[in-house]
Amino acid sequence: MTSIRSELAKLLPAAVTAEIPGAPEAEIRMAPRSLDEAAAVLRFASGHHLTVLFYGGGTHQGMGYPVTPDIVLSTQAMRRIVDCQPDDLTVVVEAGCPVAELEETLAEGGQTAVLPEDATGSTVGGMVAAGISGWRRLRYGPTRDRMLEVLLATGDGRLVRGGAPVVKNVTGYDLPRLAAGSFGALGLIGRVCLKLWPLGRRAVTVRIDDPRRARAAFRPLAVVEDPAGASVYLSATPGEIEAQIAALGGEVREGLRWPAPIVALHRFVLRVPARLTGEAVAKVRHHGHAFLAAHGVGEIRFGDDTPDLGTLAELRSWAEGQGGALVVAAAPEGYAAAFDPWGTPPASLALQQKVKHAFDPLGVANPGRLPGRL
């Protein structure tokens, strides 16, 4: 391995890095400064049968089966906002750009990429790769629906572009959506173009005791239930906000007061059809977990320092029976052996394997991370 490392260092001297904060141990650490360099690393890895783990902010590395890589490839040196076009409602950004930095820049122009609100430390590429959406998906849809273009360094080191920086497109297959949530299984998501939305002129958070009362709200950004009640998030013209507040009742606070992320040794995401959100909350609450539930979406995040495996299995079995899933968001090392990170693989697994192979024929890109150890 030492000789391989020096061979790679000779090939891409500037991309070798001493430190990738938070990343797992690996023989080789690379931080390419461009997609060309990233593709060269992957091509080299394929040629030498080495596995590569992609690393952004590390906030969602706890999802999926653990990967023991030969190379950790960080996007920390690819973090530019390449092209911001507020008039076209688009932004092109490199994978390593911190979400907070992008959203701050966009907010100056009164816009948002609708990336997760509690994304401290997360990168744009990481959020896209993990398919993570924020609370505002109730109003604006999931992150994958804003993916207009992707530049992908495939597992075997090809530099592939899919989509285009226009808001509507059916020119060829939708690689941007395929990349969203792919957890690096196809290669490195190096650069994306995202669709933007204007921020509302006024935004408020309305605290209510019963989430069912949120039905009085018209197209809220989000309705998030927690163990003590629920918050309805509104963003609109001042007149509409006043009218909606009057219809809703409850305690009003200016601005969007997003809930603090759940802090626990183990964190999970329960995903069910939207109508079952209340039922899912009842089950999670019954077991005493800290939780945050996105009504109208069907996503319930919960955490526990000492979860009971029997309870989790029961919850997973119920969710899967309803067409949903119970996914591990974070857990201590080795937990995957006790409780599967994904649960039952999807019925389309055979097709998924072929698609993975089309982009990563030698299985070097985050191998084994996805359901079915894809």
Next chain:
Amino acid sequence: MSDAASRIATPAAAGNLPSMSMVAELRALLGPERVRAHPLELRLYDKDAGITRGPAKAVALPETTAEAQECVRIARRYGVPIVARGAGTGLAGGAVPVEPSLLIVTTRMDEIGEIDVDSRTAWVGAGVINLDLSRRTAPDGLHFAPDPSSQSASTIGGNVACNAGGPHCLAEGTTVAHVLAVEMVTAAGDVVVLGGAAPDPIGLDLRGVAVGSEGTLGIITRILVKLTEDFPEVRTLLLGFPDMGAAAACVSGVIAAGVIPAALEMMDEGMVGAVENYLHAGLPTDAGAVLIAEVVGHPEGVAAEAGTVARIATAEGATTVRIAGDEAERAAWWRARKSAFGAIAQAAPDYYLHDIVVPRTRLVAVSNRVYEIAARYDLRMMNVYHAGDGNLHPLISFDGSEPGVRAAVHAAAEEMMVAGIDAGGVLTGEHGVGLEKRDLMARVFDPVDLDAQARLRLAFDPDGVLNPGKVLPAGSRCHDFDFAVEEAT
């Protein structure tokens, strides 16, 4: 280079061909009425709403996924390629066979399943007509957001195949944002569900690529659609401007003001004249460009936003600013917009419709180029635009029986598409690549990009039997890019 992605199917079981013919086997499965093979009947199905025809071997009309699956299996046994097709309202030749094919027509798969009002979802057959779905869900206060102009005839399956848009996709997104899952018969004859009713199904998002794949990745038989709640208030504005530049400046101003209307539709002077002549909907025929803007939502928000749009329009020099007084007036304006193409049929026997998308701020520049090109070829052209999306629909009307005119139309069409690509745009926003734009794909994508798309297609359809010859140009799969594999072995 090889051409695996678009090669013709070969009999899977050569030397062991069943004694019955494919048509006889299909008839044994579906009965004689739902299998068509007479040349006159085939003529009804071997074209779409565009200008090309292709060779059909037989037409099958399954009513269930299981029947569609069996049709695929039968076709595979005979080595016959398969082309899926809905109502045939497509314009890009996506449903027109290139090889002698079995056409699987989905129009009989028109069942609307139970509507889950609380989750706002429903499973629907691929053959359900777009408008029928919204009519069915109306009592629950829900609708299916994609609304292509063809919505009274086009099927949801066809909408999914082309990732259809429509005037109202500016705020709500195209079809893919409204499809949670698809049930699909694969090239191998298996049935698989991609996606699901819960958010973010685990694994790769194959649903996302199945949408817009134009029947090349599988035969989609059922769709889990996401429904959108109806809007308590709708306000529609009819705005007339002296020229296109002023109308486009109004669109820019509206977006800069932080308003994303549900629709921002533009028509040029020629189109307004043709439509008025046809429908007498009350559009201002003296305007150089007409904009239909629609804001929807909460009554308070709608009132404020409609005011914003009207104020910006006036500031940009609008000569007509009207707000629809009632639903009848609103419906008349929309009927005018959506019958733009019907109006053209009156003007000339043939038409050719484009679907160029560019970054929105390049709309006027590209539009001007498009007019220059039409003038140079001496072609009659009119334009409708989804102005908020940067989607141009230049429409050339012509008489195909005039010598040389078809060649001129095609040459002009290619130049117009290249003008869009040069401005950072794409070939198609909602109609699909099909046959018509296939050979221009290499103008948009590098060989390595096309090779990646061809590999993706081969992952679904290794023998190239599903809608062969569409979307990707011949030779897209290029083994020059197999370098890493070679180095590793």
